[in-house]
Amino acid sequence: MSDVKYSVLMSVYFKENPLYLYQSIESMVKQTVKPDEIIIVKDGPLTEELESTLKEFGDTGILNVITLKENKGLGKALEIGLERCRNNFVARMDTDDISKKDRCEKQLSYLKSNPNTSLVGSNIAEFSNNINKILSKRIVPTKDINIKKTMKTKSPFNHPSVMFRKDKVIESGSYKEWYLNEDYYLWVRMLINGCEFGNIDEELLYMRVNDDTFQRRGGWAYFMTQKRLFDFMLKNKVISIPTYIYNNVTRIIVRLMLPNKIRAILYKKLLREN
Numbered sequence: 001m002s003d004v005k006y007s008v009l010m011s012v013y014f015k016e017n018p019l020y021l022y023q024s025i026e027s028m029v030k031q032t033v034k035p036d037e038i039i040i041v042k043d044g045p046l047t048e049e050l051e052s053t054l055k056e057f058g059d060t061g062i063l064n065v066i067t068l069k070e071n072k073g074l075g076k077a078l079e080i081g082l083e084r085c086r087n088n089f090v091a092r093m094d095t096d097d098i099s100k101k102d103r104c105e106k107q108l109s110y111l112k113s114n115p116n117t118s119l120v121g122s123n124i125a126e127f128s129n130n131i132n133k134i135l136s137k138r139i140v141p142t143k144d145i146n147i148k149k150t151m152k153t154k155s156p157f158n159h160p161s162v163m164f165r166k167d168k169v170i171e172s173g174s175y176k177e178w179y180l181n182e183d184y185y186l187w188v189r190m191l192i193n194g195c196e197f198g199n200i201d202e203e204l205l206y207m208r209v210n211d212d213t214f215q216r217r218g219g220w221a222y223f224m225t226q227k228r229l230f231d232f233m234l235k236n237k238v239i240s241i242p243t244y245i246y247n248n249v250t251r252i253i254v255r256l257m258l259p260n261k262i263r264a265i266l267y268k269k270l271l272r273e274n
Contacts, residue, residue: 004108005036006089006163009036009260011043011077018049019047020096023133027058033105035091039064041081044071075177075185082174088167094160096208098131103204107163110200117144118168118195119187121157122204131206138207140199151187152239153247156197159183161205168195179225188229192236223255 008028012021028038040054042065057063066084068077082090091104101121110120125134140156141147150156168257169175169186171195178185189199227248234244 004033004112004165005087006033006091006104006108007087007090007166008038008093009037009078009081009085011074011081011091012046012050012054012095012097013043013051013071013077014046014137016046016050016095018047018053021050021053022056023098024093024095025053025063028093028104029057029060030101030103031099032102033108034093035062035104036087037062037064037085039081039085041066041068041077042069043074043077045069054102073177075175075182075269078175078182082166082169085166088165089163090166090169091163092160096101097160097209098206100204100206101162104163106200106202106204110198111163111165113197114198116196117198118190119157119162119164120198120200120207121159121162122200122202124158124161124205124207126207126209128208128210133150134206135209136202139201142199142201144196144198147199148191150235151191152243155184155187156184157187157199158205158207160207168193176231180222181225181229185232187227188233188236188238190240218255219229220256225249226251226255231248 010024025038028035040063054065056062064084066081068080072080089108091107093099107120107122111117114120121140123140124138125131126136126138127134138158140148140158147156168190172186172190172195175182176185230239230244230247233239234241239247
């Protein structure tokens with residue numbers, strides 16, 4: 001497996017935490033199968049602390065930093081970064097999460113063993129400050145048929161845990177800006193394009209969560225961005241009218257009617273494995 005080359009795709013902007021960024025990059029540099037390159041898109045000007053953190057990894061020889069003069073948003077930043085990835089296997093990574101050391105080795109093995117699979121993700125373990133104190137786990141379906149069924153009502157992947165084939169993502173239109181749903185929008189377009197999917201039934205990534213994680217999932221803007229996505233799915237016959245109605249009614253309740261505290265409890269207790 002050491003002869004298989006892959007890229008890591010990340011995007012960072014000025015509000016990120018320098019320590020979290022360091023831990024995130026370090027977890028990819030120390031993979032059991034090391035990446036051929038780590039593409040980091042600077043989405044607009046960064047703080048001195050973030051710039052300093054990036055420079056700390058300069059001697060690894062695998063960091064490739066792309067600078068955008070102004071903030072373009074995650075979707076556009078990832079689209080630009082993906083174009084610059086020189087390998088067909090690409091692992092996504094967020095700048096505040098931590099990958100397990102064998103994450104990429106297992107995903108490369110999965111994709112090599114399943115040549116028709118375009119994208120593979122994994123379960124995640126959620127933590128606040130200490131990865132040894134796991135708060136909850138987000139378990140995702142593993143089989144293609146179940147992933148596609150789940151996609152009709154919610155995202156079946158943990159975005160920062162995925163590895164995919166670049167050519168299949170490009171064929172499906174690549175990343176596009178879609179407020180807080182850039183990943184879900186891409187998965188739907190890959191489904192329409194006939195892609196096959198998989199998830200590894202292991203927690204291969206530690207995801208950092210806090211109160212803001214759940215607060216971002218409420219409000220009118222979040223409801224409308226998902227409604228637009230369901231409009232797109234209905235228009236392209238990914239979902240039926242009953243599913244479209246179900247999706248929007250449940251989002252009205254969760255996004256607009258529930259207080260932030262209740263929404264956080266719902267996510268933590270009902271939609272996660274504690």
